[in-house]
Amino acid sequence: MSEAIQSECGGGPSRILIYGRGFFLLLLFLVAGQLIERALSLPVPGNVLGMILMALALLCGLVRLESVKPCADLLLRHLGFFFVPAGVGLIQHLHIIAAEWVPILVGTLLSTVAVLWLGGGTTALLMRRKGRE
Structure with missing residues (x-):
């Protein structure tokens, strides 16, 4: 052991x-x-x-x-140990990331903004509902 x-x-x-x-x-x-x-x-x-x-x-x-x-x-x-395979995969495909960095960056930024907006909207909605009860 x-x-x-x-x-x-x-x-x-x-x-x-x-x-x-x-x-x-x-x-x-x-x-x-x-x-x-x-x-x-x-x-x-x-x-x-x-x-x-x-x-x-x-x-x-x-x-x-x-x-x-x-x-x-x-x-x-x-x-953190479980992120090692993902990191190795990224390094193995670095040439693809280098060629497609603009769409990757745009997609990452847009999805981040969408998640923040939806999360904030959901939180605000739930707080308003809780205030009414």
Whole structure:
């Protein structure tokens, strides 16, 4: 067992089982989402469908938050590690980015403005509704 896992899990078998159960549940919902995506040929990525299924299972009480929280917290603490493959992919396709930087920049700026505008509008709407109640 690696030192990183031992330090995160405290070295005890019961802690490792807690993390293992959470990891299994997260993988189960990921695979379920991917299977649904492939079976129905949906335009939504399987990992997003898996997250939606996990959220529904948590809301309905099919999965207890305590079952996945330790593993999810561990993964979130080391989130930067998961950006390494994306960074490597960007470097591998740098020639495409160099050739298409203007549309990429325009798309990034427009989508950022759209998200800020929609987020701000939604927040303002919800605050007005809350003020009326």
